[in-house]
Amino acid sequence: MRRSTREILIKRAFMATAVTSLAVLALIMVFLFMEGLPAFSFVSVKGFLLGMDWYPTDEANPAYGILPLIVASGAVTALSSLVAIPLGVMTAVYLAEIASPRVRAVVKPIVEMLASLPSVVIGFFGMVVMAPFLQDYFDIPVGLNLANAALMLAFMSVPTIASVSEDAIYAVPRDLKEASFALGATHLETLLRVTIPASLSGIGTAVILGMSRAIGETMVVLMVAGGAAVIPDSLWSPVRPMPASIAAEMAEAPFRGHHYHALFATAMVLFLVTLCFNILADYISHKHSQTGSASL
Amino acid sequence: MNVDATVSLPTPPRRSLSVTTGRDRVRKTKQWLAFLMLRGAILIVAAALAVIIGFLLVNGLSSISWSFLTEVPRNNMTEGGIWPCIVGTVLLSLGAMAVALPLGVASAIYLHEYAQPGRLMRVIRLGVNNLAGVPSVVFGLFGLGLFVTVLDLGVSLLAGWLTLGVLCLPVIIGTTEEALKSVPATYREASLALGGTKWQTIWRVVLPSALPGILTGSILGISRAAGETAAIMFTAAVFYTPKMPTSMFSDVMALPYHIYVLATAGTEIEKTRPIQYGTALVLIALVLGMNLFAIFLRAWLQRRGER
Numbered sequence: 001m002r003r004s005t006r007e008i009l010i011k012r013a014f015m016a017t018a019v020t021s022l023a024v025l026a027l028i029m030v031f032l033f034m035e036g037l038p039a040f041s042f043v044s045v046k047g048f049l050l051g052m053d054w055y056p057t058d059e060a061n062p063a064y065g066i067l068p069l070i071v072a073s074g075a076v077t078a079l080s081s082l083v084a085i086p087l088g089v090m091t092a093v094y095l096a097e098i099a100s101p102r103v104r105a106v107v108k109p110i111v112e113m114l115a116s117l118p119s120v121v122i123g124f125f126g127m128v129v130m131a132p133f134l135q136d137y138f139d140i141p142v143g144l145n146l147a148n149a150a151l152m153l154a155f156m157s158v159p160t161i162a163s164v165s166e167d168a169i170y171a172v173p174r175d176l177k178e179a180s181f182a183l184g185a186t187h188l189e190t191l192l193r194v195t196i197p198a199s200l201s202g203i204g205t206a207v208i209l210g211m212s213r214a215i216g217e218t219m220v221v222l223m224v225a226g227g228a229a230v231i232p233d234s235l236w237s238p239v240r241p242m243p244a245s246i247a248a249e250m251a252e253a254p255f256r257g258h259h260y261h262a263l264f265a266t267a268m269v270l271f272l273v274t275l276c277f278n279i280l281a282d283y284i285s286h287k288h289s290q291t292g293s294a295s296l
Numbered sequence: 297m298n299v300d301a302t303v304s305l306p307t308p309p310r311r312s313l314s315v316t317t318g319r320d321r322v323r324k325t326k327q328w329l330a331f332l333m334l335r336g337a338i339l340i341v342a343a344a345l346a347v348i349i350g351f352l353l354v355n356g357l358s359s360i361s362w363s364f365l366t367e368v369p370r371n372n373m374t375e376g377g378i379w380p381c382i383v384g385t386v387l388l389s390l391g392a393m394a395v396a397l398p399l400g401v402a403s404a405i406y407l408h409e410y411a412q413p414g415r416l417m418r419v420i421r422l423g424v425n426n427l428a429g430v431p432s433v434v435f436g437l438f439g440l441g442l443f444v445t446v447l448d449l450g451v452s453l454l455a456g457w458l459t460l461g462v463l464c465l466p467v468i469i470g471t472t473e474e475a476l477k478s479v480p481a482t483y484r485e486a487s488l489a490l491g492g493t494k495w496q497t498i499w500r501v502v503l504p505s506a507l508p509g510i511l512t513g514s515i516l517g518i519s520r521a522a523g524e525t526a527a528i529m530f531t532a533a534v535f536y537t538p539k540m541p542t543s544m545f546s547d548v549m550a551l552p553y554h555i556y557v558l559a560t561a562g563t564e565i566e567k568t569r570p571i572q573y574g575t576a577l578v579l580i581a582l583v584l585g586m587n588l589f590a591i592f593l594r595a596w597l598q599r600r601g602e603r
Contacts, residue, residue: 003493010495011410018406020399021469022423024462028430031441090337098331107338109591114345116516116587118523119432120552121576124559125348128569155344162341188327209429216431218526219552223560243433247526250437267437271430278429282422 032271035256036264039064048265054229054240056249056259064262066269068229072146072239073270075232076221077214079150080157084214085207087154088161092206095162096169097191115159123223126152131224140236142226147235149225156217157210164209168202169195205285212277216270218243242270349584352577359574369549373536373558374568378575380540384548385582387541388456388532389521395461397514400468407469408476409498428466432526435463439531454544456532463527464517471516475509476502508597512590519586523579525552535561551579 039048043064051065091111095104130151131143172195180190196203226238229245246263253259367377403424411417439459449455479502487497503510533553541548555575558568 007493007495011406014402014406014410017399017402018411018420021403021427021465022420024465025423025427025430027442028434028438031438032434035437035441087337087340090334091341094334094338098334105595107342109588110342110345112591113584113587114341116519116523116583117345117348118525118552118579118583120523120525120555121348121352121580124555124572124576125351127559128572129351158341186323186327188330189323212429216429216434218431218433219556222526223556243431243526246437247433247529250440250530264437264441267434271434274429274431274434275426278426279422282425 028271032264032268035261036266036268039258039261039265042258043262048262049269052231054245056253056262062258064258066242066245066262066266068231069240069242069245069266070269071231072225072229073215073241073243073273075146075239076150076153076225076241077211079146079235080153080214081207081211083151083154084157084161084210088158088206088210089165089203091158091162092165092169092203093191093196096166097187097195111159111162114155115163117156119156119217119219120223122152122156123220126220126224134236138236142236142238144224144226144238145236146225146232146239149221149239149241152220152224153214153217156220157214160213161206161210164206165199165203168199168206171202172198201284201287205281208277208281208284212274212281215277216243216274218247222247242266246270349580352573352580355570356573356577359570360577364574365578368538369536373571374564378551378554378571378578380537380549381551381554381575382578383540384533384550385522385552385579387453387548388460388528388550389518391453391457391544392460392464392521393514393518395457396464396468396517399461400465400513400517401472401510403465404469404472404476405498405503408473409494409502424466424469427462428470432463432524435459435527436530438462439527444531450545451530451532451534451547452545453532453541453548456528456548457544459527459531460521460524463524464521467517467520468513471513472506472510475506475513478509479505508593512594512597515586515590515593519583519590522586523552523583525550525556529553529556551575551582555579 043051048064048066049070050067051063052067053063053065054068055061055063091107095107095111099107126148127144130148133143134140134145134148135143176194176198177190180194181187185193221241222244225241225244227240227244227248228238229240230237232239246267249259250263253263364377365382366379368380369378370376403420407417407420411420436459439455443449443455443458444451447455449458483501483505484497487501488494492500528550532548533550534547535557537547537549539546555572558572558575559565
């Protein structure tokens, strides 16, 4: 075979493999829709998304409304962001701008190790340590609740937010900062008025990715959130976010029964939400990517 | 000849800067306070890791014994060891890597060495990024729908390998691309100048220099797969199985799923606490050990690269 023909074939083969990720993503979508859409033969889209009652196993009168699950997912994610965004961004600023190389060499692995902790271990920690602690300290009936789950989730999204923002802050051109120093600004003033504004799109991407991780995280909310499919009325209400519901009920749902299809439809909603978040993150990071100092 | 000794310049009069020192002090103090807060944030993050690891060490260390690691669970999983879970987790994560590594490395080679910036590359990257963001429970349902049901593999090691394999794909692609980026362009140019084709250059020059970086990535991938729970609970892992896996169609027990089962679904949650702590300790020792190894490997590579 001629060398050039072989080269072209090899290139084609690599291209075909590279498309695998796209194919898998498409297949995931196909399967979720294939198994999820039949749910809308026994419940309307509106009744599914806005229904207040989730009683999929009720013999006489099953109800498939996932609004409590959606609200729960939104609530744990929003609450965990309140903790994770400041903590993650501050960690990133510290690592990128202030830490000496030696401190950095210690702190960065710590953040990476936090990212690698298996979610089931964090969930376990929330169950056996945080729950009894909250119960005693705040004198509440159940320790497995919205606040506990949000706190545990926060520690899972901090590393994502920190590492993506750090890259963004690191990428701010040196001459911008030097210009600010030359004008007599302190390090803090330079940070607040030059460095952080210049890396804002990267930080935005980081925050969205962190939140998307929190929405989709399963084991933590399955073990720690409490599991009650009701709309939470306080920080201490037990909740049942979408991933928890899917993971907990899938094993018992009769194959291709109503409950099974309703769970796949829930996964469809979850998938679409995270997909939107990720596409938004991608859009922001491309649209406003900092190229030199010109775009500031 | 010393010029300074002969010419003496008049010293300029010292001007007082006291007009601005007061405000400067405020600015300095503000900065000090703000940086103190940033240090506090780092401390919180480090403390979180230390508390979780410390708590597992304190409570779990007493459960760890040779028999705990090498025996099978007995008496409704309330006694005995976790050997089948260790075997299951090791098999699952290695198999997942066997799926993800070839696909991931080849994808990264295409993206970094062949693809021209353009629409196709943009779409592939968007696909990879989105795959990285798919919730693990959705991967689990996907595995259940495609591998377990449609391909009829059943709840098996193979179904778990494929599910975890596609889950780890973005990790491998990302780290391999980093490794390829760190290979100097001059290496490629030298090979091309000697008349090597693109493929010869990649196979004989680029890949060997990127190999340690790819290795680091695959260790991270294995540790990610080892800790994953939601993706295997419908595809590969079972509550309890008395027999060790004999083929790739066997179902297995796994460390993360074992923790979840004992901590939530067992009838004797309190009684099996020591086993739960012990299992969690073994799991994080496995995962963090691999991560630390990867971190050191990477630091060593960077130092070698700078020299």
